[in-house]
Amino acid sequence: MHAILELAKRRTVIFDGAMGTMLMAAGLEAGECPELWNIEKPSLVTGIHRKYYEAGSDVVHTNTFGGNAIKLADKGSSDRMEAINVEAAKLARLACPAGKFVAGDIGPTGKLIKPVGVLAIEDAEEAFFRQAQALIKGGVDLISIETMFSLEEALAALRAVKRLGDIPVVTALTFNRTKKGFFTIMGEGVTQAVAIFEKEGSDVIASNCSLGSRDMIDLTKELRAATRKPLLIQPNAGKPVTQKGVTSYQQTPAEFAQDGKEIKNSGADMIGGCCGTNPEFIRALAEALGNLP
Numbered sequence: 001m002h003a004i005l006e007l008a009k010r011r012t013v014i015f016d017g018a019m020g021t022m023l024m025a026a027g028l029e030a031g032e033c034p035e036l037w038n039i040e041k042p043s044l045v046t047g048i049h050r051k052y053y054e055a056g057s058d059v060v061h062t063n064t065f066g067g068n069a070i071k072l073a074d075k076g077s078s079d080r081m082e083a084i085n086v087e088a089a090k091l092a093r094l095a096c097p098a099g100k101f102v103a104g105d106i107g108p109t110g111k112l113i114k115p116v117g118v119l120a121i122e123d124a125e126e127a128f129f130r131q132a133q134a135l136i137k138g139g140v141d142l143i144s145i146e147t148m149f150s151l152e153e154a155l156a157a158l159r160a161v162k163r164l165g166d167i168p169v170v171t172a173l174t175f176n177r178t179k180k181g182f183f184t185i186m187g188e189g190v191t192q193a194v195a196i197f198e199k200e201g202s203d204v205i206a207s208n209c210s211l212g213s214r215d216m217i218d219l220t221k222e223l224r225a226a227t228r229k230p231l232l233i234q235p236n237a238g239k240p241v242t243q244k245g246v247t248s249y250q251q252t253p254a255e256f257a258q259d260g261k262e263i264k265n266s267g268a269d270m271i272g273g274c275c276g277t278n279p280e281f282i283r284a285l286a287e288a289l290g291n292l293p
């Protein structure tokens, strides 16, 4: 069994918090390509990874959320796709202490799949395949597919990773809470998604983003009722508040950590943070769960 899955059997595995939030705090401007910093500001990226490990993360995500060629094309950087992902993996590897893990981050293409949109599903899968290949070449321990708003796109990424051999893979959808329950923006529900991810061989079933930690407690219960696979849950730091065009998250690390305990008790095997979280949130979570670094 893969080491990370073994660790999850012994105790709660702690992931990292937001990367985008940290990059913006370090001066990333709106519209800039965050993934280019893997090449242009490598020590800064490594420094963020190191802070998460020091705070108690067992796993950090590479800075490659928008690192597929389709998304990079929006910023005119698709020709650097391979270098961006290989370097990103190396930077996280550099910060990674012995016994800890690096997850290669795969986020959405930002395009809608045909017939709703213009992107062919085969082209999406090909872009994910090439990105995952570069991340593996750079030395990641696992692949984490995250913030997927569409089950179909998540599945394209999962199938692409499975074609690359026996590397552990996490697949995370982003759900919204409605009066009828939790659904993706494409209208897909929890049990439908879980059944497909299991059938297609995802080692870990996950959800991240959109929801704050309170809502994630309830979502965790639904996911747990639907599967026996390990679960990774990564909430935002509460609900976003927009003032004068600037979005911020109001939750404190202590509140997040308290909810983290409930997420664990609701059945999560792995917990991290999404938008608005930083190393302080991860430190508070690690302490609340008794996982001191």
Ligand SMILES: [Zn+2]
Binding pocket: 208, 209, 210, 236, 274, 275
């Ligand atoms: Zn998020």
